[in-house]
Amino acid sequence: MRTNEEMFNELDRFIEQECNCDEQELIAILHRAQEIFGYLPMVVQAHVARKLGINVSKVYGVVSFYSFFSMEPKGEYVISICMGTACFVRGSDKILERVEQILGIKNGQTTADGKFTITTLRCVGACGLAPVLQINDKTYGNITPEDVESIIAQY
């Protein structure tokens, strides 16, 4: 585990060297910050605002606008269920329900032990394999609600 200081130092290097403290690079900076910290808590947003010399409300406005940015920490494994149209008509809503049932949490929540987070996303571009579920970077295609338990059991 890296210390907080190391993580902030890495972010500062990125802001100063690759973005020249330019506020127009805000979205790129937030992407990097989320990579480093895993999410964007208020302290990180305030830090970015200070570095760029802009109001923290402006940073918060951008963070809350884009669904890619998260203000909550995520679990070790993020289970994303594709809710694109192709997956939806092939029953991805039933997949989501089964995942929620197995883990005992709702979409958007993280299990108490910090292991799993459930999210939904729109179209991963694997419509031929619909319905599709991703766990971190691994994609599972053509799944049925019955398959879910054995997939989650692998983690």
Added chain:
Amino acid sequence: MCTKITSKEQLLTMYDNVKELIEKRTTLQEKPEKYHISVCGGTGCMSSKSEEIVKSLKHWAKEYGVEDKVEVAITGCFGFCERGPIVKIFPDHTFYTKVTVEETERIIRRHVCSHDVINHLLYKNNNGERVFTQENIDFYKKQNRIALRNCGLINPEEIAESIAAKGYQALATALFDMTPDQVIEVVTASGLRGRGGAGFPTGLKWKFAKNAKSKKKYVICNADEGDPGAFMDRSILEGDPHSVLESMAICGYAIGADEGYIYIRAEYPLAIKRLRIAIKQATEMGLLGDNIMGTGFSFNIKIKYGAGAFVCGEETALIHSIEGKRGEPTLKPPFPAEKGLYGKPTNVNNVETWANIPYILLNGASNFASIGTEKSTGTKVFALAGKINNGGLVEVPMGITLREIIYDIGGGIPNGKKFKAVQTGGPSGGCLSEKDLDTPVDYDSLVAKGSMMGSGGMIVLDEDDCMVNIAKFYLEFTVEESCGKCTPCRIGNMRMLEILNRITEGKGEMHDLFELENLATTIQSSALCALGQSAPNPVLSTLKEFRDEYVAHIVDKKCPAGSCRSLLNYEIVTDLCLGCGLCARNCPTNAIYRTDKTGANARLNAYAINPDKCVKCGACVSKCPAKPKAIKK
């Protein structure tokens, strides 16, 4: 390879030197000395382990000592995602589908070593016949690949392969042989219209940007593909990134811009990686960057990431997002051509539009205009998905009918189900029914029928799909993605969604339908941007084509497709029940109990469902082994 290209002649010499890379693949030859195996590296096939297939093929080639007789490479998407992973073998053009890692040994041993075709990996056409080559597969017969011309043919991570496929020749022609006005004239004469959805004439857009007076101008590639169910832009960027870079430079030359941005979804890591490689290689060779091919013209391209906002596909919102702000749209005019990125004239085109430009410049405007219809020239790529046998990416000439796409290319509806509707245009489009299947696919015909071309999502629906639920699905999407800036979109769409929720829960009333239409027309005429204005389309088109289904939900409190859960009632037919108890064991709420009656063909007592406990999950139906199933909804 690293020498900079400084003239058109040099590029053509290089083309002559490397063109055999592609030629030896495209010239059909049986029992060749050397094979080239292309494995699909599109997202669909990647999720079905195509990378492991490449590794394993290389491993077996080594094992059998035929390393020098076979080359294995990853290519862009072949489009036939439903049958992935796809492996195509050149130069005998064998097309293998659904290849697994276990089959790789056989491919090397039999195909490469003994020139023997592996029959069970060949695709079976609709008539049951096995076919060897891509051209003879029903799925490809009616396709005409222009935007996707290099996808599946070249290795996207090697610029030499792109040059061997005539890459950058269109740019050279523009820079050395044409004036900016001539370039715009050719694009205008081709009749190319924006492939992002709205269909604005591309040549005219360039002309506006050229006529704007400013020392600084920008070119933007819109790769913020947000329509859930469309992935052609991603496939082009992953399979043929150089075409997009080349086109942006051509546009830069035509309108007088020296800087370009590609705005791409952060969810597309593979496309981003390949774009970065392509930009680096093209810059090293002097085909991009400062002083391109020694002409003094400079054009630099940067990549900017989106962060998950559908509205950023709208040009003005996209521009704000590149500037690091919230991606909220602004009222047009002023159009980006006058006042765009950082307040400077800007030309924004979609990925697929860009991919057509080199073809037009190299083959002439009249060649392109001869494909398609009079007002919609060229081809369009569709992501065919949903209840369809052969889903995937298809590129068809404009004017082809929906029936040809769904039945001839797509192979019809699976599991013997009945076709119900086809949805085009994503959340901004509409649903067309059986009677519209012979509509030609072009910008204007689709709009006349109440749908639209959109970016190219085409979702086929069958008898099990509830149209009210589909309309609700799209509206949920737009409500979630509405940026909240203007009231009609933020509040109006929310009210419409509430009404649809009521209807699908069986609490709707007839006057709700008039409310829906009323709200829809108000939103269409008053929302700020295209996202809001088009949001009611899915509701309006389903109301028009499938009003009966809405009425059934409201009056009979029934969902004819059996999909809206609140309106369902599961029941076990005693006479069909085998008494096996599988349903009861799989019921999550213990709602199923044994009765004292016995079915006609059973020895054990039949089961029944307690409706008070039933949560209508359908687990019992999927487990019931009786034929026909004993559980009815």
